[in-house]
Amino acid sequence: MSDVGNAGIKQNEGSLTVAPALKKCDARLTDPDFDRFSKLVYDHCGIKLPSHKRSKLGARLRKRLRAHPLASFEEYAELIFSRDEPTQELIKLIDVVTTNKTDFFREPAHFDYLIQSALPFLIETFGAGINKPLNIWSAGCSTGKEPYNLAMVFKEFQLDRPDFRFDILGTDICTGVLEKFVQGIYAEVKAAPIPEKLKKKYLLRSKDPENRMVRIVPELRSLARFRRLNFMDDNFGFREPFDIIFCRNVIIYFDRPTQERLLSKLVDNLESGRYIFLGHSETLLGLNLPLKQVAPSVYRKI
Numbered sequence: 632m633s634d635v636g637n638a639g640i641k642q643n644e645g646s647l648t649v650a651p652a653l654k655k656c657d658a659r660l661t662d663p664d665f666d667r668f669s670k671l672v673y674d675h676c677g678i679k680l681p682s683h684k685r686s687k688l689g690a691r692l693r694k695r696l697r698a699h700p701l702a703s704f705e706e707y708a709e710l711i712f713s714r715d716e717p718t719q720e721l722i723k724l725i726d727v728v729t730t731n732k733t734d735f736f737r738e739p740a741h742f743d744y745l746i747q748s749a750l751p752f753l754i755e756t757f758g759a760g761i762n763k764p765l766n767i768w769s770a771g772c773s774t775g776k777e778p779y780n781l782a783m784v785f786k787e788f789q790l791d792r793p794d795f796r797f798d799i800l801g802t803d804i805c806t807g808v809l810e811k812f813v814q815g816i817y818a819e820v821k822a823a824p825i826p827e828k829l830k831k832k833y834l835l836r837s838k839d840p841e842n843r844m845v846r847i848v849p850e851l852r853s854l855a856r857f858r859r860l861n862f863m864d865d866n867f868g869f870r871e872p873f874d875i876i877f878c879r880n881v882i883i884y885f886d887r888p889t890q891e892r893l894l895s896k897l898v899d900n901l902e903s904g905r906y907i908f909l910g911h912s913e914t915l916l917g918l919n920l921p922l923k924q925v926a927p928s929v930y931r932k933i
């Protein structure tokens with residue numbers, strides 16, 4: 632697996648790090664503090680925090696105050712805003728404000744469409760996955776359930792098409808979730824949506840009955856690469872366009888102009904005739920993009 636630059640993620644085989652207990656902190660986030668920090672979050676990663684999210688932002692930022700420890704948001708602002716360069720602390724701040732909810736087989740119809748329609752079409756029309764490995768990007772991959780899920784269904788697809796090959800890249804801005812991605816360890820209850828047959832093949836179970844965890848098998852872990860990537864960057868630096876982009880439940884956190892900018896960058900990184908999957912509550916309505924809808928929240932580049 633790759634490294635994430637200065638974000639400092641290390642592969643930590645088999646063990647989970649437990650954060651030390653933190654002291655209580657009752658610093659109050661005032662309206663001017665909220666304006667300042669929410670603007671910083673918006674400018675840096677595009678996430679729009681409406682004013683009714685003030686108490687939520689306060690609660691999340693207090694985690695950072697406790698971690699230092701600092702007594703007030705003023706001191707924290709000093710730490711964040713006194714440097715011109717993005718600091719390690721900005722990375723940690725972004726970590727606590729991102730919403731990382733994800734699941735295995737989330738929006739399962741997408742996986743059916745992928746196997747029954749998209750892959751046969753890509754293979755037949757372009758020889759994709761046969762002439763060279765199919766190139767898939769899970770954009771905003773959170774803790775890795777989505778890219779590992781893709782790896783499972785592609786491995787199953789290979790049973791009928793042994794000549795099919797694929798490369799999966801997962802990216803996220805949040806370093807905390809990328810650490811979990813690398814470990815590939817999840818609470819066993821989170822594996823409930825995975826069909827039993829796939830659980831047997833692709834998951835290892837912990838032996839401790841008090842702490843029921845599963846781990847993605849090494850073969851699958853080695854198939855999914857990861858990278859820290861901020862959607863707000865001008866250039867993502869990919870050498871090859873993708874055949875499939877999953878960018879699900881990500882753009883809902885952005886305002887319309889930011890959504891449009893991001894989607895057009897995703898389209899730039901998608902090969903013609905190839906697929907992009909969005910979340911079911913996300914719509915391209917009113918956006919001028921060279922995409923044609925082929926199934927609910929599935930689009931093909933024209």
Ligand SMILES: C[S@@+](CC[C@H](N)C(=O)[O-])C[C@H]1O[C@@H](n2cnc3c(N)ncnc32)[C@H](O)[C@@H]1O
Nearest residue numbers: 676729731732733771773804805861862879880
């Ligand atoms: C709700 S999760 C979606 C996870 C997965 N795609 C799914 O549908 O289950 C959204 C992810 O987008 C990431 N994200 C938010 N803003 C981002 C940005 N500017 N650049 C990269 N990733 C971002 C968050 O860190 C989070 O992990």
